[in-house]
Amino acid sequence: MRRLFGIVGLALVLCGCTTLNGIRESQGMGEKRIFQYPYDRVYQACLSSFLQIGLQVTEQNKDAGYLVAASGMSFLSYGERIAVFVKKVNADTSEVEVVSKAMVKTNFFAHDWKYDIFQEIPLQLEKQ
Secondary structure, three states, X not given: OHHHHHHHHHHHHHHOEOOHXXXXXXXXXXXXXXXXXXXXXXXXXXXXXXXXXXXXXXEEEOOOOEXXXXXXXXXXXXXXXXXXXXXEEEOOEEEEEEEEEEOEOOXXXXXXXXXXXXXXXXXXXXXX
């Protein structure tokens, strides 16, 4: 019986993992905010925000307008994957969308990084 529960538990964990492709394909599912700054400055501020709050950048593509990062495991979490999508609205305005997902979907204690990122972006914009 224990073996059965172990196999079922492992299957749930493996099937519920957030992959790099999965987080990149989550555009349109996050929280969005508008910044009255040009695209290049906002993109750089998003990258700096990841680094400032301790996230590890795993993928970036400025031309496509996205950044992907990961947080490590902690006492309460298996870690998270975070994607930021930056879109040019016009010459002086950009839209930022943040999606934060637990590495394992059954991880109910995963940190939602969007609040930290949206708090850090204006600080990074002011530094530029």
